[in-house]
Amino acid sequence: MIRFIRKTIDCVSVARGAALAATLCFGALAAEAQANDERFAGYEIRVIRPRFMTKSNRVELGGQGVFILNQSFIYSLMASGLLDYHFSETLAFEINGAFGISIDKQDKTLLKRDFQITTQILRTSYMAAGGFLYTPIYGKTQLPSGDVVYFDSFISAEAGMTGIAYDYAQCVAPNVDKPAAVTKSYPSAILGFGQKYYVTEDMAVRWDVRDNFFVYQIADGSCNPSVPTGTDLHQNVTLQFGLSTFF
Amino acid sequence: MRQGLKYIVSSLLALSLGAGPVLADYRAATAYYARRDYISAANAYFQASGYPKAPGEKERSEWGLAQSLTRLGFYYSASKYYSVIVRRGPTQNNVYFVKALEELGRINSTINLGQSHIVQLFKTRIDPSLVPQQAAGFYFYYLGIEAFNQRKYEQAFAYFQKVPNGPYLIKAQFHMGVISNLRGAHSKAISYFERVRSSADRGEDGEWIREQANLNLARVHYEVKRYRDSIEYYAQIPRNSDNWLEALFEAAWAFFMMQKHNNTLGTIHTLHSPFFENRFFPESYILQAITFLRLCRYSAVKDSLGKFKTRYKGVFDDLARVIEKNKADPKGFFKLVYDYRTGSLNEYRRAWAILDALSRTDIYKEAGQTMRFADNELARLSRYSSVWGRTGLQDDISGFLRNKKQAATKDAGRRLFDKATGYYAYLKELSDQTIGINTEMVLGRVDSLRAQLKVGTADKKANFIGGLQELNVSQDLEYWPFEGEYWEDELGGYVYNLESRCGKGEDNGAAAK
Numbered sequence: 001m002i003r004f005i006r007k008t009i010d011c012v013s014v015a016r017g018a019a020l021a022a023t024l025c026f027g028a029l030a031a032e033a034q035a036n037d038e039r040f041a042g043y044e045i046r047v048i049r050p051r052f053m054t055k056s057n058r059v060e061l062g063g064q065g066v067f068i069l070n071q072s073f074i075y076s077l078m079a080s081g082l083l084d085y086h087f088s089e090t091l092a093f094e095i096n097g098a099f100g101i102s103i104d105k106q107d108k109t110l111l112k113r114d115f116q117i118t119t120q121i122l123r124t125s126y127m128a129a130g131g132f133l134y135t136p137i138y139g140k141t142q143l144p145s146g147d148v149v150y151f152d153s154f155i156s157a158e159a160g161m162t163g164i165a166y167d168y169a170q171c172v173a174p175n176v177d178k179p180a181a182v183t184k185s186y187p188s189a190i191l192g193f194g195q196k197y198y199v200t201e202d203m204a205v206r207w208d209v210r211d212n213f214f215v216y217q218i219a220d221g222s223c224n225p226s227v228p229t230g231t232d233l234h235q236n237v238t239l240q241f242g243l244s245t246f247f
Numbered sequence: 248m249r250q251g252l253k254y255i256v257s258s259l260l261a262l263s264l265g266a267g268p269v270l271a272d273y274r275a276a277t278a279y280y281a282r283r284d285y286i287s288a289a290n291a292y293f294q295a296s297g298y299p300k301a302p303g304e305k306e307r308s309e310w311g312l313a314q315s316l317t318r319l320g321f322y323y324s325a326s327k328y329y330s331v332i333v334r335r336g337p338t339q340n341n342v343y344f345v346k347a348l349e350e351l352g353r354i355n356s357t358i359n360l361g362q363s364h365i366v367q368l369f370k371t372r373i374d375p376s377l378v379p380q381q382a383a384g385f386y387f388y389y390l391g392i393e394a395f396n397q398r399k400y401e402q403a404f405a406y407f408q409k410v411p412n413g414p415y416l417i418k419a420q421f422h423m424g425v426i427s428n429l430r431g432a433h434s435k436a437i438s439y440f441e442r443v444r445s446s447a448d449r450g451e452d453g454e455w456i457r458e459q460a461n462l463n464l465a466r467v468h469y470e471v472k473r474y475r476d477s478i479e480y481y482a483q484i485p486r487n488s489d490n491w492l493e494a495l496f497e498a499a500w501a502f503f504m505m506q507k508h509n510n511t512l513g514t515i516h517t518l519h520s521p522f523f524e525n526r527f528f529p530e531s532y533i534l535q536a537i538t539f540l541r542l543c544r545y546s547a548v549k550d551s552l553g554k555f556k557t558r559y560k561g562v563f564d565d566l567a568r569v570i571e572k573n574k575a576d577p578k579g580f581f582k583l584v585y586d587y588r589t590g591s592l593n594e595y596r597r598a599w600a601i602l603d604a605l606s607r608t609d610i611y612k613e614a615g616q617t618m619r620f621a622d623n624e625l626a627r628l629s630r631y632s633s634v635w636g637r638t639g640l641q642d643d644i645s646g647f648l649r650n651k652k653q654a655a656t657k658d659a660g661r662r663l664f665d666k667a668t669g670y671y672a673y674l675k676e677l678s679d680q681t682i683g684i685n686t687e688m689v690l691g692r693v694d695s696l697r698a699q700l701k702v703g704t705a706d707k708k709a710n711f712i713g714g715l716q717e718l719n720v721s722q723d724l725e726y727w728p729f730e731g732e733y734w735e736d737e738l739g740g741y742v743y744n745l746e747s748r749c750g751k752g753e754d755n756g757a758a759a760k
Contacts, residue, residue: 045516045729047740048712050722089723138725140736148736 052150053138053198055092055246060084062206064242066098068124070235074102076124080240084133094156095130102165122221124236125165125183127212129190131158150198158190162214162236164221171223179225188214196244208240273304276311286634289315293640303340306332310343313350316644322354323624323651324644329354330368337377345379352385356414361617363658364651365389375409384415391422400426417443421456424463433471440464458488465497474501475709475717482715486739489607492518495739496528498715503538510711511538513741520733527604527670529559529677536684543749545688552681561597563674569598570668577660578653584611584663601670605663614659621648621655713740 066078078100086092102123137153163183171178192210199205213235219225276291289312296308313328332347351368354360369389378386391406404426410419424439443460447453465480478501484494499514511534517523518531532555539547573580586592587602588611595602605611625648628641635641710718727737 043728043730043744045513045741045743047727047729047737048724048742049714049740050712050716050719051725054723056723140734142734146735148734 051089052140053152053201053204054089055086055135056088058086059247060086060092060094060244061247062242062244064098064206064208064240066100066127066238066240068236068238070237071121073105073107073121074123075105076100076102076236078124078127078238080127080242082244084244089138090135092133092135092154093130094133094158095128096158097126097128099126100124121169122216122234123165123167124162126163127160127188127190127236127238128162129158129160129188129212131156131160131190151195153195154193156190156192156194156208156210158192160188160190161185162188162212164216166221168221168223173223176223179223184216184220186214186216188212194240202246204244204246206240206242206244208238210238210240212236212238272300273308273311276308280311280315283318285315285318286631289319290634290638290640293635293643294638297639303342306335306341306343310347313347317350317354321624321627321644322358323360323620323648324628326351326354326360326364327644327647330364333368334371336371337373345382348379348382348386352382352415355385358620359613359616361613361651361655361658362392363654366393369393380411384410384413384419388415388419391419395422395426400429417446417456421460421463424460428463428467428470433467436467437464440467458484458490462490462494462497465494465501469497469501469504472504474505477501478711478715479717491739492523492526492528495715496531499531499534502711503534503541505709506541507709507711508538508542508747509743509745511535512743512745513713514715514739516729516741516743517738520738522733522735522738525599525603527562527600529555529562529674532558533677533680533684536681540684542745542747543751544745548684548688552685555677555681559674559678562600563671563678565595565598566601566667566671566674569595569601570664570671573664577657577664579660580664580667581611581614581656581660585615588615601667604670605666608663608666610659610662610666614655617655618652621652624648711742713742715739 060083062082062084064080064082066076066080068076068078078098080096080098082094082096084092084094102121102125133154133156135152135154138150139152140148140150142148163185165181165183166179167181168179190210190212192208194206194208194210196204196206213233215231215233217228217230218232219227219229222229273292273295276288276295279285279288279291292308292312292315296305296312299305299308309328309331313325313332316322316325316328329347329351332341332343333351335341335344337344351360355365366389369386373386375387387406387409391403391410394400394403394406404423407419407423407426410416420439421443424436424443427433427439428436440460440463444457444464447457447460461480461483465477468474468477468480478498481494481498481501484490488494495514495517499511499518502508502510502514515531515535515538518526518528519535532551536548536551536555539545539551569580569583573583583592583595584602584605587599588606592599592602625645628635628645628648632641635644712718712724727734727740729737729741
């Protein structure tokens with residue numbers, strides 16, 4: 001019976017496969033050693049072949065469109081670039097940066113026009129971070145067209161800076177001096193997950209979902225920034241989609 | 248009286264102008280040709296060749312007609328008239344002999360004229376010294392082929408040696424490789440096939456001959472027991488090739504001879520996948536059975552033999568019916584294969600594996616190509632019926648094309664039928680082998696049976712992964728366990744994971760009883 005379902009193997013299998021190959025190089029094990037490998041003890045038949053996509057010691061360069069999902073009054077659209085170095089099939093170091101613009105949603109415009117309510121908003125102008133990617137899953141799936149596409153799934157943990165642009169648009173009271181627009185930077189931490197679908201051995205379509213959280217001074221966005229009013233935690237949940245090439 | 252004369256003169260003038268091509272002569276044809284009006288030129292040349300008005304005009308008209316048809320892209324049709332010129336032989340009056348031979352060579356290197364056409368062509372023996380250099384490839388190659396088909400290998404080799412540089416050289420070298428191998432000169436054969444491999448172009452024809460060279464290199468290495476090299480060449484056959492499964496099957500034998508039993512079984516696993524249920528590899532069950540025998544897995548041996556019987560009993564019966572029904576009808580047999588290939592056959596379902604195998608042969612493909620080209624020209628011919636219909640040119644060409652189709656169908660049908668009867672005998676022989684293996688096992692003569700399998704020495708250094716590839720230590724590998732689902736991309740990559748049970752007493756010969 002032929003069934004077309006998604007099939008995955010875990011990274012441990014791949015790592016062990018590579019280790020076994022290295023051992024065989026020095027003739028320490030016979031070919032039968034493969035058959036005795038405990039991972040396959042339960043399988044009478046398996047496919048063994050060169051890995052389609054190898055990332056070890058390769059550089060990944062990519063570009064993505066970034067959309068911040070959890071904002072009530074604005075759309076933030078950013079363009080990002082990323083540079084990864086893959087130490088192995090599972091571990092990579094990445095640096096990335098994103099810059100973009102914010103566009104007011106209709107809700108915000110209506111509030112201002114009809115109710116004269118102006119909102120204080122954290123507009124993200126840039127994000128820059130560096131950290132590690134861990135890829136525990138390498139798999140393949142079959143497209144409706146019949147083509148098989150290889151993918152891997154990763155999680156990321158990074159640290160960096162997030163720039164928030166304050167325009168003080170809410171400071172419209174006659175007795176208040178409106179501060180000059182400014183961008184302030186905050187240390188931030190990022191956790192995320194994503195997948196890469198390998199179009200070729202050198203190119204992948206990549207998507208990420210990331211939670212970028214940071215602590216900011218509430219006063220920084222108020223009409224009187226010099227009066228401390230405490231801190232708050234802010235999160236930007238981003239959806240990122242783009243292409244990566246491997247060198 | 249004067250009125251009457253005026254009427255006659257004007258009538259003749261009108262007739263000559265209105266029905267130009269009907270009364271056209273060689274000069275008119277040449278004028279049309281010069282104006283690149285090849286449709287009218289062909290018509291006029293045809294007429295002039297039928298009613299020559301001067302010595303040599305017939306031959307010149309035939310040449311002009313063939314040239315006009317060539318310019319219009321009617322290559323098969325043109326070949327008829329070029330062939331007429333060539334068959335006349337290299338006489339002093341036949342001034343277009345050399346050029347016609349060249350043109351036929353050119354046409355044949357783009358669209359295959361067909362073996363029977365060329366055999367007819369060269370029935371006229373020509374002094375080799377009179378064959379022009381430009382046509383020598385075409386001429387000597389086909390003489391070589393004719394001798395090769397008649398198993399006159401020495402003569403064939405001599406002809407192939409005379410093929411000069413050009414489109415026929417590579418094919419000649421290929422055949423020289425085959426002949427060298429038949430003579431037992433394996434190194435020479437390898438050298439010829441290597442030359443073919445390296446000089447074949449990147450086009451469709453080049454790919455075909457390179458693949459054939461790879462297959463033959465693999466077979467020569469197998470023959471001289473260099474199994475590792477043999478597998479390396481089998482691995483060069485691409486997955487999308489009709490020969491891929493054949494290469495896998497033959498490589499499975501090479502693995503068996505190297506005692507790489509898990510690779511043998513893995514390779515056979517691909518052949519037995521549902522993707523290839525209509526492919527014909529009955530021997531793979533025998534190989535599977537004897538591989539299990541080598542591993543002392545006797546119940547698996549019985550299982551393989553049982554599967555052979557289940558799968559091929561019906562094939563055998565339906566094949567017998569097909570052979571019986573078509574033994575006097577080669578055209579009908581060709582149509583049967585054609586209907587299978589085009590998906591319009593609803594009977595003999597159990598023999599489809601055989602029909603599939605036949606439809607993948609070069610015999611079928613060549614005939615199919617001839618029919619396609621002939622049909623194409625016949626369809627285009629109808630566009631010119633208003634011009635060519637009046638002079639009989641259309642009937643002449645269409646008659647030739649129909650005859651060509653019929654001859655191709657009949658010839659291919661006969662050769663395919665011979666192949667089918669060969670498959671029938673092959674199946675019968677394999678069936679006898681399964682009975683033999685079973686009997687020996689039941690009688691407990693497992694050791695003697697195993698001893699009959701004269702495998703080579705196990706090559707401890709050679710380690711293979713799936714896909715006929717040697718383990719390359721610098722490569723990262725991926726492993727996919729087989730859990731009952733067949734993935735198309737995994738085909739060809741399977742490796743079994745079985746240990747030998749010999750001497751372990753678990754599944755011994757007694758258990759097989």
